[in-house]
Amino acid sequence: MGFLKATQLEDYKEETIKEEILTLAKELVELRLKKATRQNFKPHTFKHKKRKLSQLLTLQNSKNLTVK
Secondary structure, three states: OOOOOHHHHOOOOHHHHHHHHHHHHHHHHHHHHHHHOOOOOOOHHHHHHHHHHHHHHHHHHHHHHHHO
16 A cells, blocks of 8 residues: 555545545444554554545645636
């Protein structure tokens, strides 16, 4: 699971961006729950998911600004 480049994310449609944002937010909550309950998880997934989420949110905001 490597990092995506911004050019790869620009091809996403608005519906896919919204779906990805929701799934990533849910996965981050699940990871936090696993950390709190001391279950096994891979700590590097926090960084990957948070970065992808921030990239998608930035992309969503930039698309919203250009449409209006």
